[in-house]
Amino acid sequence: MPLRRCIAVIGVGLAVALSALPSDAAPVPSHDPAKFVKWLGDEAIAILSTPNANAEERKERYRDLLDRGFAVDTIARFVLGRHWRAATSEQRAEYRQLFREFVLDTYAERLDGYAGQTFEILKALPLDDIDTIVRTEIRQPDGPPIRVDYRVRQRREAFKVIDVQVEGISLIKTQRSEFNSIIARDGIDGLLELLREHGRDVVKSK
């Protein structure tokens, strides 16, 4: 009947139109760690140059990108190190939540500053039998290029970044060192309080 067919045509048309929009479910490269890193970079640049997006909106999109591209829970667990075992169930749950907020927020902020710089992928090397290192360089107009290495791990069908090393400085190692120091002085609760405070400051500054 004409009305039903009409609706069907509209429906199909709508579906086609929607799929043509840039979507957050865009396929992520899943076979080549180097391509995956390049994809991350391209996505970041795309977010940076989104027309009519203010800093707040861009930051939201960076957070999404980071959440998809980084193994946040693995990093959280590694960063807490041996204190994980000493932590109670409540502490672990809160830590996981707070850490995610902290990391996504901090790195989304950074991306907004650095996303515009083009980086060049040099090579991808197996690190051990699990991970791959993707070596990149950020070219600078005044100064030597900055070495940035991504440690990428494959889990099921997806790649995730486990660590970023800038000029030989490992971000998760630095993070763990910092958290260790805080826990040594103020315990896990001290760390959680600082993370909560940081989260509150972030909300205040919006």
Place this chain on the structure above:
Amino acid sequence: MKTIGNTHPSLVRLFATLLCGGFLAGCATAPEEGTPERAEFDEINDPIEPVNRAIFSFNQLADDVLIRPLALAYRGVTPSMIRRGVRNVLTNLSAPVTLANDLLQFKPDRALVTSGRFLLNTTVGVGGLFDVATNWGLEGHREDFGQTLAVWGYHEGPYLMLPLLGPSNPRDASGLVVDSFMDPWGYFIPGDYALVRPLVSGLDERERVLDPLDEIERASLDFYATLRSLYRQRRADEIRDGRPSPVIPIPSITIEDFEDDSEQITLVN
């Protein structure tokens, strides 16, 4: 690994006692021997942390009140071309010390690069103002006696926060002293070269790290601890001449087993 500690342990104990005795409250209490807390304490290797933190607070104050404003002013009044020129001249002036340390570390290929850069930049680059050597394919590097001591096998020793100079350790601090004697320009250039050059160098460096440092501080929960880690990793990278670092084992955790207690996470520095 050779340290003063290994070769003269009684000397180190004496030094530590004097240091700790002198700043009674300044020594962090070492946890019980044999506990994991002790292992971590030894790994962090910051036995005079309270003193270091106090010096750090002083440094932060000096930075807020004087150094950072100066660096901002420097950036404000000079075009970036001038600042680049200043940086190039400073780098060129540091070539003799870098060369000496290249040789002391038995790295003739790097010594050649340093010499080539110095010659090119001094002549074609007009007294070091222009870094033509990099454009012609000779990338620069810096060496200092602290790195040389490391290459010779000396461990860095405990963390030291130096007044105004910032993060360091006994090995690197000794290196600074040796380098200042090795620097030939002070013997030729009349006037207070030995005083002026470090000041200009400090200003240049502070301006250069204005944004990264601000950003790191914003993201830090414990800025002191973050800087300590960054300093050490940076030094290790410089000592390795940028070669890849040892791999940190990172166990695989999935969302499902996030609650899993059985994973052994090895603490590797």
